[in-house]
Amino acid sequence: MTQKKIDKTLVSPIKIIKKTSTKAKDVLKEEILWLRIKNKFIKGYVYINPNQFKNHNSSDIVNESHELSFGIEEENTNGENLNIFDLSVDSQNERENLGKDSEQLLILKKIIQKEVGITNINTSLLRSALDQIAKSNGYKNISDLIMMLIENPINDIHQKLFDLVTMNDSCFYRDKEIFDEFINDELPFHIASNKEKVINIWSAACAGGYEPYTIAMILSEELLRGDSDWSINIYASDLSKSAVKFAREGVYDLSQVSNLPKKYIKNYFIKKGGKFYIKENIKKLIKFEERNLANHPEPMRHKFDYIFLRNVLYYFDAIQAKGILKAISKNLNEGGGIILGLDEKLTNTKFLCRQHEKLIVYNKVY
Numbered sequence: 001m002t003q004k005k006i007d008k009t010l011v012s013p014i015k016i017i018k019k020t021s022t023k024a025k026d027v028l029k030e031e032i033l034w035l036r037i038k039n040k041f042i043k044g045y046v047y048i049n050p051n052q053f054k055n056h057n058s059s060d061i062v063n064e065s066h067e068l069s070f071g072i073e074e075e076n077t078n079g080e081n082l083n084i085f086d087l088s089v090d091s092q093n094e095r096e097n098l099g100k101d102s103e104q105l106l107i108l109k110k111i112i113q114k115e116v117g118i119t120n121i122n123t124s125l126l127r128s129a130l131d132q133i134a135k136s137n138g139y140k141n142i143s144d145l146i147m148m149l150i151e152n153p154i155n156d157i158h159q160k161l162f163d164l165v166t167m168n169d170s171c172f173y174r175d176k177e178i179f180d181e182f183i184n185d186e187l188p189f190h191i192a193s194n195k196e197k198v199i200n201i202w203s204a205a206c207a208g209g210y211e212p213y214t215i216a217m218i219l220s221e222e223l224l225r226g227d228s229d230w231s232i233n234i235y236a237s238d239l240s241k242s243a244v245k246f247a248r249e250g251v252y253d254l255s256q257v258s259n260l261p262k263k264y265i266k267n268y269f270i271k272k273g274g275k276f277y278i279k280e281n282i283k284k285l286i287k288f289e290e291r292n293l294a295n296h297p298e299p300m301r302h303k304f305d306y307i308f309l310r311n312v313l314y315y316f317d318a319i320q321a322k323g324i325l326k327a328i329s330k331n332l333n334e335g336g337g338i339i340l341g342l343d344e345k346l347t348n349t350k351f352l353c354r355q356h357e358k359l360i361v362y363n364k365v366y
Contacts, residue, residue: 104146115154116162116239117294118315129164133157163240166315172210172252173259175310175342179218181359182339187222189354190305193335197229202304203236204293204328205312209247209286210256212236213278215308216285217264235302237291248288250278293324303333306361310341322349322365329365337361 203212223230269276350366
């Protein structure tokens with residue numbers, strides 16, 4: 001029995017439809033095929049009906065428009081039996097008119113989805129991140145970098161890529177209208193209804209600390225003036241280890257703090273050698289922690305009055321986003337709410353909310 005290795009890349013991705021049977025390997029017309037599933041290679045065999053094809057060389061088999069069957073050696077049979085699966089072109093990916101680089105990107109996206117949990121990955125953002133990493137790590141081109149990422153276990157370069165494609169904030173006071181209405185319209189509501197003088201806030205995707213520090217400065221201005229006895233507790237989380245580390249350090253460039261009101265820069269930063277250091281009285285209000293919203297939907301230890309979830313949901317498909325929202329809403333105190341980004345609106349979801357001009361506070365998500 002002759003075995004020929006097929007050394008060819010399929011232009012269109014294929015998918016396993018279903019297991020159909022188990023056959024003895026020695027009765028099959030076969031050619032060896034290495035099938036890459038995510039970043040692993042599995043040795044299998046193309047099984048064809050000899051009467052269906054005129055030629056049986058390896059290129060003819062791969063290029064056939066007919067559906068093929070794929071055999072994977074069955075365990076505990078010394079390689080004598082194969083589990084047979086039907087294969088066909090993945091019509092969804094075929095519609096994307098994938099070229100070689102796009103096919104590699106598709107595989108890489110699947111790795112990112114598995115490791116990070118996000119389902120919507122912007123191709124332009126991904127290419128930009130890859131270009132940045134390729135240049136800083138001495139790769140000749142993006143394709144070489146992609147192949148390294150696909151073929152190797154998760155390493156520091158993978159982590160850098162994950163950080164770049166999920167980092168959604170790079171300056172303070174982003175979405176100024178949201179923060180202004182929170183100060184002028186929403187915060188007075190909380191103050192009037194809170195006899196205990198406690199406020200608990202979760203910044204659920206804190207990136208480099210810009211959002212939680214902005215919130216801490218706002219609350220310090222509004223609640224801690226004079227001899228106020230308000231208690232401020234801010235929990236800040238992000239899926240990126242390096243982002244959380246950066247946030248804890250609290251050191252920023254002028255370009256990153258330029259959006260802040262001047263009084264905030266004066267009152268809450270120390271300037272040293274062109275850098276701006278968050279003061280300790282602001283740092284102590286915040287607890288930073290790694291947390292992946294997609295992989296850890298379980299309830300938190302504490303309830304929150306507000307959960308900031310700005311510019312995060314577009315990383316997920318509709319079903320996953322709804323699941324995350326429902327899970328997060330279970331961490332709200334009575335009367336509390338979730339705050340999304342300026343241009344974000346919930347669709348195809350039942351909810352209760354307090355509507356301001358730009359700011360919407362979602363109290364319940366069903």
